[in-house]
Amino acid sequence: MIRFEHVSQDYFHNGASPVTVLADVNLDVREGEFVCVLGPSGCGKTTLLNLAAGFIFPSRGRVLFDGRAVAGPGPERGVVFQDATLFPWLSVAKNVEFGLALNGLRGRFLRRRARGYLDRLGLNGHADKYPHALSGGMRQRVAIARVLALEPKVLLMDEPFSALDANTRERLQDELLRVWTARRRTVLYVTHSVEEAAYLADRVVVMGPAENSLFRQIEVILPRPRNRSGAAFLKTKAALREVLAALPCCIQTDIGAPATGSTKRSRE
Numbered sequence: 001m002i003r004f005e006h007v008s009q010d011y012f013h014n015g016a017s018p019v020t021v022l023a024d025v026n027l028d029v030r031e032g033e034f035v036c037v038l039g040p041s042g043c044g045k046t047t048l049l050n051l052a053a054g055f056i057f058p059s060r061g062r063v064l065f066d067g068r069a070v071a072g073p074g075p076e077r078g079v080v081f082q083d084a085t086l087f088p089w090l091s092v093a094k095n096v097e098f099g100l101a102l103n104g105l106r107g108r109f110l111r112r113r114a115r116g117y118l119d120r121l122g123l124n125g126h127a128d129k130y131p132h133a134l135s136g137g138m139r140q141r142v143a144i145a146r147v148l149a150l151e152p153k154v155l156l157m158d159e160p161f162s163a164l165d166a167n168t169r170e171r172l173q174d175e176l177l178r179v180w181t182a183r184r185r186t187v188l189y190v191t192h193s194v195e196e197a198a199y200l201a202d203r204v205v206v207m208g209p210a211e212n213s214l215f216r217q218i219e220v221i222l223p224r225p226r227n228r229s230g231a232a233f234l235k236t237k238a239a240l241r242e243v244l245a246a247l248p249c250c251i252q253t254d255i256g257a258p259a260t261g262s263t264k265r266s267r268e
């Protein structure tokens with residue numbers, strides 16, 4: 001569904017020589033697959049996602065969607081960011097309807113589609129509220145409903161739940177999995193969290209420094225729904241932490257382990 005073919009990405013800073021963030025990345029995301037991209041801060045996770053979204057273009061190589069080169073953003077690739085960027089002057093329902101109207105839906109078809117996705121995300125009692133009256137978790141739910149309502153083939157998600165408290169995050173992870181299981185969309189999901197990657201992913205792509213952009217790929221073969229305290233789940237987390245700990249010269253890592261005597265941070 002998404003293919004990165006020998007993709008390299010350079011950035012330029014004030015006339016200095018270019019900095020290579022991704023080097024010769026080859027990655028296939030299969031249709032219906034849930035792929036998490038995990039790695040230290042600054043290793044290029046968002047860059048990878050932005051390339052798939054068509055927000056930027058590779059310095060070298062090609063990014064393909066459904067066999068065709070990505071030439072820019074498109075409704076078949078829905079993007080969810082860390083901060084829900086809703087229109088503050090529109091109600092919840094109107095926020096979801098906005099993109100549908102831009103894509104040509106009108107009248108009751110538009111309203112029915114929007115309501116359907118608000119229901120799916122547990123927002124049916126909040127359709128007439130404005131974003132300022134919603135909690136962070138609810139705002140993020142609206143942002144997801146808004147993207148899902150466009151029925152994209154691929155969801156590109158950049159740390160969508162990282163700003164939320166642990167309970168809300170886990171609830172939204174379950175809601176996302178419920179929607180994903182029902183429709184089996186392809187998901188490319190950037191996270192710092194080992195726990196999140198182990199819970200969500202079919203496959204975890206661990207990214208490293210540019211010369212080793214795709215450091216390791218790990219299939220997560222645990223059955224769903226996953227038990228966060230089960231032995232197999234804990235083992236998967238431990239395996240992922242081991243891979244992260246083996247990364248050469250991390251900038252910052254979030255490997256979910258106590259940071260005693262090291263510079264490693266934990267958010268879990």
Ligand SMILES: Nc1ncnc2c1ncn2[C@@H]1O[C@H](COP(=O)(O)OP(=O)(O)OP(=O)(O)O)[C@@H](O)[C@H]1O
Binds near residue numbers: 039041044046048192
């Ligand atoms: N438009 C840009 N121009 C110049 N440098 C950039 C640009 N976008 C990203 N970078 C640099 O590229 C590197 C990778 O950034 P990117 O945001 O892809 O990493 P990341 O792994 O997503 O980081 P984080 O986990 O902190 O969000 C960083 O050093 C960043 O400063």
